[in-house]
Every structure is written in structure tokens, then in C-alpha cells.
Amino acid sequence: MDLDHFLVSTAEGALRKGPHDRIVMSSRVRLARNLKAGAFPGWAKKPERVRILELIRPAVESSPDLKGAFSETMDNLGPLDKQILVERHLISREHAAKNAGSGVILNRDETLCVMINEEDHLRMQALRPGLQLRQAWSAIDRLDSELERKLDYAFSNDLGYLTACPTNLGTGIRVSAMLHLPGLVLAEQINPIIQSVNKLGLAVRGLYGEGTEALGNVFQVSNQMTLGESESSIVERLEKVLSQIIEHEENARQTLLEKKPKTIYNHIGRAYGILANAHSISSKETMNLLSLMRLGVEVGLFPSVQGPLVDELFILTQPAHLQKQHSEKLSAEERDLLRADMLRERLKPVSRPVARRGGSAAPGLDKAG
Numbered sequence: 001m002d003l004d005h006f007l008v009s010t011a012e013g014a015l016r017k018g019p020h021d022r023i024v025m026s027s028r029v030r031l032a033r034n035l036k037a038g039a040f041p042g043w044a045k046k047p048e049r050v051r052i053l054e055l056i057r058p059a060v061e062s063s064p065d066l067k068g069a070f071s072e073t074m075d076n077l078g079p080l081d082k083q084i085l086v087e088r089h090l091i092s093r094e095h096a097a098k099n100a101g102s103g104v105i106l107n108r109d110e111t112l113c114v115m116i117n118e119e120d121h122l123r124m125q126a127l128r129p130g131l132q133l134r135q136a137w138s139a140i141d142r143l144d145s146e147l148e149r150k151l152d153y154a155f156s157n158d159l160g161y162l163t164a165c166p167t168n169l170g171t172g173i174r175v176s177a178m179l180h181l182p183g184l185v186l187a188e189q190i191n192p193i194i195q196s197v198n199k200l201g202l203a204v205r206g207l208y209g210e211g212t213e214a215l216g217n218v219f220q221v222s223n224q225m226t227l228g229e230s231e232s233s234i235v236e237r238l239e240k241v242l243s244q245i246i247e248h249e250e251n252a253r254q255t256l257l258e259k260k261p262k263t264i265y266n267h268i269g270r271a272y273g274i275l276a277n278a279h280s281i282s283s284k285e286t287m288n289l290l291s292l293m294r295l296g297v298e299v300g301l302f303p304s305v306q307g308p309l310v311d312e313l314f315i316l317t318q319p320a321h322l323q324k325q326h327s328e329k330l331s332a333e334e335r336d337l338l339r340a341d342m343l344r345e346r347l348k349p350v351s352r353p354v355a356r357r358g359g360s361a362a363p364g365l366d367k368a369g
Contacts, residue, residue: 003081004324006070007088008110014312018130022298022307023246025178025218026089029136029235030125031144032163032172034154040164041102041117049101049117056122059150060105060114065143069112074102083320089127089178091115112139119164120172122147131242133175137235160227170227175238179245182217182295183252186267190219193248197221200241216287216314221245257299265355268296276347280336286317286343301353313346 018024034040038052053073061071074082074095082096091104095118102117115123124147126140154162160170168174184190194204205220206213221242223234256264271292274281281289294310296302315321317339323330330338 001070001072003070003072003077003084006106006108007084010312010315010321011308013088013110013315014308016129018128018132020246021130023180023249024131024242025129025180025311027128027130027132027136028089028125028174028176028178029133029140030123030174030176031140032120032161032165032168032174033122033124033144033147033151034162034164035121036152036154038121041119041121042164044101044117046101052121053101053103053116056116056151057103057105059147060116060124062150063143063146065112065139065146066105066107066114068108070104070106072104073100074104075099077104080320080323084324087315087318087320092118092123094118095123112143114143120168122151131177131239131246133177133235133239133242137175137231141231167224168226170225171229171231171234173226173231173234174222175235176220176222177238177242179219179221179242179249180217180291180294181219181245181249182291183249183256185217186264187252187256189248189252193245194219197241197245200237201225202238202241215284216291218287218291253295253299261355264295264299265301265353268292268301268353269355272296272302272347272350272353275343276350276352277344278340279344280333281340281343282332282336283317283319283322283339286339287314290314290317296353301355302350303354305350309346309350313343317342 035052035055038044039048041049044052057071060066061069082091085091085104086093086096088110090106090110090113092115095102095104095115098117104116105114111127113125113127124140124143126136128136156162161172163169163172181190184193197204201224203222203224205222206215221238223238226234271289275286275289275293290310290313294307297305297307297310319335322335322339326338
């Protein structure tokens with residue numbers, strides 16, 4: 001099956017809406033599971049990994065929630081397809097490096113994805129737009145319960161589900177949300193927020209998870225420990241923390257618009273100027289500038305622009321997505337030139353930002369969407 005024809009178009013993906021999606025870009029719940037009869041992937045030799053893959057794959061494919069899913073072994077996916085899945089946050093960077101003995105199964109609307117033989121035998125995840133942790137948990141819990149009837153999981157009465165990493169022991173659940181926090185970054189309040197979240201036993205990571213930077217002012221917040229706490233209580237605890245972060249971000253934006261409107265207009269105006277006129281631009285700079293333009297759309301400085309345009313550009317300008325549009329192999333320098341060409345073309349109809357008099361907030365800023 002051709003991954004390129006299977007995936008949802010970037011335009012369609014950008015149109016998806018969810019609660020508080022101006023700040024919470026997506027919600028994800030992931031479960032880690034292993035089979036009782038088999039070494040963990042990190043220890044298993046190739047024949048053992050292939051055996052486990054051949055055991056798990058048909059069980060996952062037969063799930064009603066994955067009817068008509070894309071299913072492939074990692075050694076049959078090219079580097080570009082793997083990177084596209086990473087850029088869409090459907091698989092981890094670690095899984096993209098896997099080959100024979102590992103696989104991926106993805107449903108039609110990209111809301112359910114299963115990685116086979118990543119760090120654990122099974123890494124299944126549900127994704128939803130906006131703040132929808134409970135909905136994501138419900139979906140992945142249903143899939144997990146169905147697979148547990150078909151597969152013999154490694155489970156201890158004392159420790160719960162056994163996992164390759166000790167921090168996943170117990171429930172094996174990782175609940176996370178991807179947050180766009182330009183207000184807190186510009187107000188220089190992000191570090192105290194991160195420190196407070198860490199003290200609550202939660203982790204704050206960059207755009208692509210552990211060990212990555214917060215490109216585009218995008219941060220991932222997730223639970224760290226899974227032992228000794230039920231899945232529902234972990235979901236509820238993270239939900240409460242996210243609600244507080246949303247409130248802090250809204251307040252930061254409001255305060256900046258009221259007290260430092262020129263500073264905000266300057267950041268957003270410069271971002272638009274570079275994006276709409278540059279002839280060479282890196283993916284990193286693009287992400288950071290698109291973040292400011294997204295903020296500009298949300299506070300009403302681009303009256304004619306809809307949010308999905310910026311969200312689509314977030315994805316389209318990533319290296320693999322950019323390369324996919326061109327048959328010849330592109331160097332980093334060539335990608336920077338073509339990325340700038342695309343941005344100038346897509347932003348041609350967009351008028352420069354219109355500053356609001358008196359620094360008042362745009363309509364709709366007071367309440368999350």
C-alpha cells in the first residue's frame with residue numbers, strides 16, 4: 001500500500017478542530033505492552049523480532065477500529081516515508097530508525113497508530129485535535145482490551161504491565177498534549193511554568209518529544225511515572241494541569257496586548273515580513289516565525305486569514321513533506337530555497353498585519369476556542 005496515497009492531505013488535517021485548539025494543538029494517549037513469550041525488542045535478535053511481529057500484526061489488523069488500515073514493515077518503508085510519519089507525530093524518531101522485525105499500522109483518519117517492536121513489542125497511541133484526553137484514552141483503552149483477548153501480555157500482579165523502560169511499568173500509559181505557548185515565551189514566563197509542571201511529576205519536552213527543542217513555541221507536556229496510579233487518575237491529573245497552563249497562556253497574551261502591544265505587533269509584523277518575502281529560509285526559522293503568525297491570526301491581526309492556513313504550513317514546510325513534492329533529491333540549501341518559494345506563493349494573498357488601536361485584544365481572545 002502506498003503511504004503517500006493513504007495519508008490524509010495536509011489541508012484536510014489542518015481543518016480538524018477540537019476544544020481549546022488555539023493553544024492545545026493535539027492530545028495523545030499511548031500504551032506500552034509486551035508479550036509474555038518473547039524478549040524485549042532491545043534484547044531480541046532479528047528472528048525473534050520477526051516472530052513477534054508476525055504474531056502481533058494480524059491481531060492488530062483484525063481490529064474493527066483498524067479496518068482498512070495502512071500496515072507495513074519498517075524495512076519496506078523508505079527513509080522519506082518514515083520521516084513524514086515522524087513529522088506528523090504518528091511514529092517516534094526511534095521507530096523511524098527500525099528496519100526488519102518492526103512494523104507500523106495506521107488507521108484511515110490518523111487517529112490510531114500502532115508501532116510494533118519499537119522499545120516495546122507494542123506501542124499503540126490515539127490522537128485527537130485540541131484538548132481531548134478522555135476521548136483519546138477511551139479509544140486506546142478499547143483497542144487495548146481487544147488485543148489483550150488475542151495476545152498474552154507480560155503482566156505482574158505486583159508491578160502491572162512489564163515494559164522495557166522502568167518508568168512505564170504499571171499501567172504503561174503516557175498521556176500528553178502538544179501546546180502552542182508563544183504568549184508565555186514572549187512574556188518570559190515559560191521557564192517558571194516548566195519548573196512548576198516538573199514539580200508536579202510531569203515532563204515538558206520539545207516538538208518531537210524527549211531530547212528535542214521547542215520549535216515554534218510548541219511544547220509537549222506528559223506524565224512521567226505510570227506505577228501506582230490508575231489510568232483515569234493520570235488522565236484527570238494531566239487535564240487539570242493543562243487547564244491551568246491554558247489559563248496562564250491566555251493571561252500572558254492578554255497582558256502583552258494590553259501593556260506591550262507594540263512589542264507584540266513588532267514580533268508578528270517581522271515574522272510576516274520574513275515569511276512573505278524571504279528567498280531562502282530554514283525549517284527551524286520557518287517554524288518559529290509561523291508560530292508568531294499563528295498568534296497574529298488568533299489575536300485578529302490578520303482578519304482575512306484562517307488558522308488552518310498556518311497549521312498546514314507548519315507541516316508542509318517540514319523537510320520530508322517538502323522533499324515529497326519534488327522528484328529529485330534536494331540538498332538542505334535547495335530545500336531552504338524551495339521552502340521560501342512556497343511560503344511567498346501561499347502568503348501572496350495575505351495582507352500585512354493590521355495593528356489594533358489602543359492595544360485592545362481581538363474578539364474571541366478572552367475565551368479559549
